[in-house]
Amino acid sequence: xxxCVCIKQVPATTEVKFDPETNTLVREGVDSQINPFDVxxxxxxxxxxxxxxxxxxEATVTVLTMGPPQAEQALREAISLGAxxxxxxxxxxxxxxxxxATSYALAQALRKLQPDLVFCGMQAIDxxxxxxGPGIAVHLDYAQATYVAKIEALDKRKxxxxxxxxxxxxVCAVRLPVVMTVVKEINEPRTPSLRGxxxxxxxxxxxxxxxxxxxxxEKLGLQGSPTQVVKVFSPPHREGGEKxxxxxxxxxxKLASLLKELEVV
Amino acid sequence: MDYxxxxxxxxxxxxxxxxxxxxxxxxxxxxxxxxxxxxPIVEAIAEADLFRVFIPEEYEGMDLGTPVTNMCIVxxxxxxxxxxxxLAFAATGLGTMPLLVAxxxxxxxxxxxxxxxxxxxxxxxxxxxxxxxxxxxxxRAVLDGDxxxxxxxxxxxxxxxxxxxxxxxxxxxxxxxxxGVSTIVVEKGTPGFSFGKKEDKLGIRASATRELVFQxxxxxxxxxxxxxxxxxxNAMKTFDLSRPGVAAQAVGIAQGALDLAVKYxxxxxxFGQPISGFQGLRWMLADMATKVEAARALVYAVARWIDSxxxxxxxxxxxxxxxxxxDVAMEVTTNAVQIFGxxxxxxxxxxEKYMRDAKITQIYEGTNQIQRDEIGRGLIAAxxxxx
Numbered sequence: 001x002x003x004c005v006c007i008k009q010v011p012a013t014t015e016v017k018f019d020p021e022t023n024t025l026v027r028e029g030v031d032s033q034i035n036p037f038d039v040x041x042x043x044x045x046x047x048x049x050x051x052x053x054x055x056x057x058e059a060t061v062t063v064l065t066m067g068p069p070q071a072e073q074a075l076r077e078a079i080s081l082g083a084x085x086x087x088x089x090x091x092x093x094x095x096x097x098x099x100x101a102t103s104y105a106l107a108q109a110l111r112k113l114q115p116d117l118v119f120c121g122m123q124a125i126d127x128x129x130x131x132x133g134p135g136i137a138v139h140l141d142y143a144q145a146t147y148v149a150k151i152e153a154l155d156k157r158k159x160x161x162x163x164x165x166x167x168x169x170x171v172c173a174v175r176l177p178v179v180m181t182v183v184k185e186i187n188e189p190r191t192p193s194l195r196g197x198x199x200x201x202x203x204x205x206x207x208x209x210x211x212x213x214x215x216x217x218e219k220l221g222l223q224g225s226p227t228q229v230v231k232v233f234s235p236p237h238r239e240g241g242e243k244x245x246x247x248x249x250x251x252x253x254k255l256a257s258l259l260k261e262l263e264v265v
Numbered sequence: 266m267d268y269x270x271x272x273x274x275x276x277x278x279x280x281x282x283x284x285x286x287x288x289x290x291x292x293x294x295x296x297x298x299x300x301x302x303x304x305p306i307v308e309a310i311a312e313a314d315l316f317r318v319f320i321p322e323e324y325e326g327m328d329l330g331t332p333v334t335n336m337c338i339v340x341x342x343x344x345x346x347x348x349x350x351x352l353a354f355a356a357t358g359l360g361t362m363p364l365l366v367a368x369x370x371x372x373x374x375x376x377x378x379x380x381x382x383x384x385x386x387x388x389x390x391x392x393x394x395x396x397x398x399x400x401x402x403x404x405r406a407v408l409d410g411d412x413x414x415x416x417x418x419x420x421x422x423x424x425x426x427x428x429x430x431x432x433x434x435x436x437x438x439x440x441x442x443x444x445g446v447s448t449i450v451v452e453k454g455t456p457g458f459s460f461g462k463k464e465d466k467l468g469i470r471a472s473a474t475r476e477l478v479f480q481x482x483x484x485x486x487x488x489x490x491x492x493x494x495x496x497x498x499n500a501m502k503t504f505d506l507s508r509p510g511v512a513a514q515a516v517g518i519a520q521g522a523l524d525l526a527v528k529y530x531x532x533x534x535x536f537g538q539p540i541s542g543f544q545g546l547r548w549m550l551a552d553m554a555t556k557v558e559a560a561r562a563l564v565y566a567v568a569r570w571i572d573s574x575x576x577x578x579x580x581x582x583x584x585x586x587x588x589x590x591x592d593v594a595m596e597v598t599t600n601a602v603q604i605f606g607x608x609x610x611x612x613x614x615x616x617e618k619y620m621r622d623a624k625i626t627q628i629y630e631g632t633n634q635i636q637r638d639e640i641g642r643g644l645i646a647a648x649x650x651x652x
Contacts, residue, residue, distance in 0.1 A: 191283040194314035194327060197276040 001052055001059045001156075004115040005045045005083065006106055006136065007038040009067050009074040010126045023229040034074045037121025039081070041182045043189040045119045046082035048154065060084045062113055066094055066105050072205055079200040080192035087113070091209040096222030099127070103135025105220055108213035110140060117159070118179040122147055133181035143174045146181045266558060268565050273329055274338055280313050281342035293347035296471035297618050300463070302427050303350045303471050310354055311383025315339050319358050319365075324377035332365070333506055334568040337513035341561075344517025345524070348622035349471035351517065353385065355510050356423035356472070359630070360386030362503040363432040363448050367491035376430055376450065387428035388507075389419040389477055390500055397635050399434075400443030400497055404479060406435035411486045413437075413449055415479040418461070423629075425475030426460040429453045433477070434500060437493045446496035450488040457482030468621030501580070506571060508583040508630055512564045512590035515626040519557045519594040522601035522619035526550065529605055529616075540604075549604065553597045560590040578652075581643030588636035591626035598623040 012033040017026040034042070045061045052059035063078040065071050066089035075086035089109055097105065110118060120133035130146075137144035150162040152171060160173045164183050192200075210220055218224060244251055259265045270278065288309050296303050310316065318335035320326025328335060336358050343351035361380050364373060380386050395402040404417025415435055422431075431451045438445030451458055461476025491499060527550060530541035540546050567586040570576045598620040602609040609616045627633045 190312060191287055191309065192280055193312060194277060194280050194317065196314075197280060198273070201272075201276075 001048075001057065001117065002113065002115045003045045003049055003059060003061045003117045003119065004110060004113055005038070005042045005061060005063045005078070005119045006132070007042065007063055007065050007074060007078060007121075008035045008124045008126075008132075009033070009065060009071045010035045010124055018232045020232075023232045032070070032074065034077055035121055035124045035126075037123060037125070037182070037184065039121075039189045040184050040186050041119035041121045041180075042078055042081055042083060043187045044148075044151070044182055045117070046190075047187065048117065048151065049082075049084075062087065062115070064106060064109055064113070065089065066097070066102060066109075069207075072207075075205050076200040076203060077192070079203050080196040081190065082193070082196055085203065086205045088205055088207045089209075089213070090207050091220075093210040093215075093217050093220045096225065097220065098225035098227035099129050099131035099135055100226055101220055101222075101224035103132045104139050104224060105210075105213065105215060106132070107136045107139030108215045109208060110136065112208075112213060116176045116178075118142070118177070120179065120181045122181045122183050130181070133179055137179035140177075140179070143176075143178045144180070145172065145174050145178060148180045148182045149185050151186075266561075268561075270334075270338065271329075271331075273327075274331070274335060277315070277318055277335055278338050278342055281315060281339045282345075284309055284313060284315075285343050285346035289343065289346035289350050293350065293471070294615060294618070296347070296350060298470075300465070300470045302473050303353060304427075306350055307353050307385065308383065310343075315354065316357060316383050317381045319361060320377050320381045321365075321373075324373050325381040326377065327381075331569075331572040333509055333571045334565065336510045337564055337568045340510050341513040341517040341520070341564075344514045345521035347471060348514055348518040348521075348619070348626075349469035351514060352423060352469055352472040353427070355514055356388065357386045357428070358510055359503070359507045360388040360424065360428060360430065360432055362506050363388065363490055363499050364450075366502040366506070367448060367495065367499045372450070372487070372490065380430065384430060385424050385428035386430040386432070387422055387424040388503070389422045389425075389431050389433040391420050391422070392418065393420050397632060399500060400446065402434055402436060402446060404433065404435045405439070406437050406447065406449055408437070408486065409483070412483040413486060413489065415449065415451065415457070415482040415484065417479050419477040419479075421464065421474050422477050423472055423474055425473055425477055426463065427473045431477065432490070433479075434496045437489075437496075441494060443497040444494050446500075447493045448490040448496045448499045449484060450490065451479075451482065451484050455482055455484055467624060468618070469625050470621075504630060505579040505583045508587035508636075509564055509568045509571065511626055511630045512560070512567075512586040515587075515590035515594035515623065516557060516561045516564055518619055518623050518626070519553075519560065519590075519597040522598040522616060522623075523550070523553050523557055525616055525619075526553070526601040526604040533606075546604065549600055553600055556593045557597060560586075560593040564590055578643050578647060581640050581647075584631070584636040584639040584643075587626075587630065588633045588640070591623075591633055594623040594626050595620075 012031040049059040061083045063083045063086040123130035147164040148161045149164045152160040163170045317327040319332040340355045406413040406415045437447040459478045464474040567582045
């Protein structure tokens with residue numbers, strides 16, 4: 001079974017800064033990490049692989065990311081955590097991609113890799129959109145299962161997963177190939193192993209450009225992105241509300257007229 | 266300070282450090298309190314390949330020719346977070362050393378790959394009446410056909426009950442004293458091999474310490490390591506290799522306590538300033554840090570020298586590293602508690618545990634008095650030999 005994991009390198013901080021000119025994240029001088037949700041995706045992929053191998057089946061985990069050349073570091077870290085190999089999508093043509101163009105590029109790369117299972121984190125901690133995973137599934141016309149909290153069963157044709165939904169859990173069976181996004185309750189990620197670190201150091205990580213994934217430039221990067229970021233700003237801090245004091249009846253009248261005024265009732 | 270570890274050794278350190286910080290530190294107090302054996306962490310250590318670092322590559326290890334240094338690096342890192350949990354690892358190293366020094370290729374193939382994958386081992390020498398005087402063990406092994414029949418009781422065995430593979434020192438020829446002792450491997454589950462009570466200890470409480478009880482326990486003849494009568498020599502050779510590991514545990518405990526003390530000194534305010542602003546306190550920290558660094562330098566110098574294969578009078582230097590580092594650990598952890606003041610005396614704070622954990626390093630694998638005796642004898646012997 002071929003398993004792929006899509007990861008993103010994100011700033012290793014919660015204090016993100018924006019460039020007001022370009023409306024993009026300032027990444028210079030900030031340490032990077034694998035998006036924490038993607039670490040759960042990777043761990044689950046590696047666990048599935050190990051389980052299959054124990055049963056005598058062949059299984060490999062390939063990690064994929066789109067990013068600048070330094071994103072290779074995140075891929076090496078993924079190998080130290082149990083992935084077998086990795087592919088870096090890096091090309092000027094990919095720059096400025098929104099979630100649509102990003103998921104298109106990743107989907108094109110996955111077409112080449114032909115996976116049975118694709119794992120993604122539920123969202124990235126910098127963009128927080130949660131759109132790339134589902135986007136990949138749509139581009140590839142694969143089934144999708146988002147917010148997966150547990151894999152209940154897996155065979156060669158289908159996977160049964162428990163999804164975290166607003167009301168609780170939903171168990172569904174999905175045919176392969178499938179794109180899954182995972183939530184953090186799915187597992188407890190391991191720390192790197194010594195052999196993993198040595199493999200990570202030795203690994204040759206191919207870099208695929210736009211031409212390698214047969215993606216026309218107009219569908220990539222800023223050009224291929226329907227999203228236009230008008231403005232990025234930090235939301236203002238909530239200020240304390242109004243405080244009324246008085247007799248209950250008087251206050252009730254006051255509240256009722258305010259609600260009417262606001263057209264709430 | 267940079268000790269110029271190889272790239273692989275740096276990786277070992279990073280792997281161990283991540284386990285120490287992410288897995289051990291958050292639960293160290295819990296295990297100290299309950300005395301439960303930290304199996305989930307032992308499994309994480311195994312999955313991270315750390316049990317491979319003292320085992321040769323041909324037996325599925327990754328020692329890369331420097332087992333003692335590797336052992337010290339990993340033990341130090343794990344001990345910074347908890348000297349007790351680290352011992353599940355370090356005592357497996359100790360239990361494995363007799364195999365490294367005395368086992369045949371066939372015996373190594375039988376046991377080392379299992380240990381490399383995370384099966385725990387234990388070293389069983391001490392008895393109620395054979396502590397520092399290790400040559401006077403009484404556990405008896407008698408050959409009966411193709412089997413050794415073992416009777417006797419081992420005391421205070423680290424990893425006892427949890428380990429699968431035990432290197433047990435038994436008398437095979439009572440007429441020869443220390444030269445009548447042999448090393449026999451006994452596996453858990455062998456009929457006639459059982460465990461006594463788990464000891465309730467001052468420190469290293471996450472480590473399991475038990476009696477091993479042998480009652481007509483029959484093990485195959487092939488489980489004897491080396492020749493009969495070489496057990497005492499095997500034990501001494503083992504200690505030459507393992508004592509830097511205890512020293513590394515002591516350095517890790519001391520460094521862990523020092524780090525907490527430095528942090529606390531910047532947070533705790535008295536007389537309108539952080540207590541780190543008082544020269545008297547900074548001088549305490551300075552002495553602590555200098556001694557920890559000196560101990561570390563000695564430990565890695567000795568470990569490297571042993572790994573080089575060129576070492577002479579190994580016992581002397583191995584003993585120096587253990588003795589010095591253990592004394593430093595006791596002093597530094599005691600002063601760390603002092604820096605925390607009243608809070609340091611409370612179990613709610615993490616520092617008193619370091620002081621309790623440090624004490625054992627002055628006692629086990631030979632008390633520091635025995636170490637000094639070894640060092641002194643080594644000096645006299647070297648002088649007598651005109652070295």
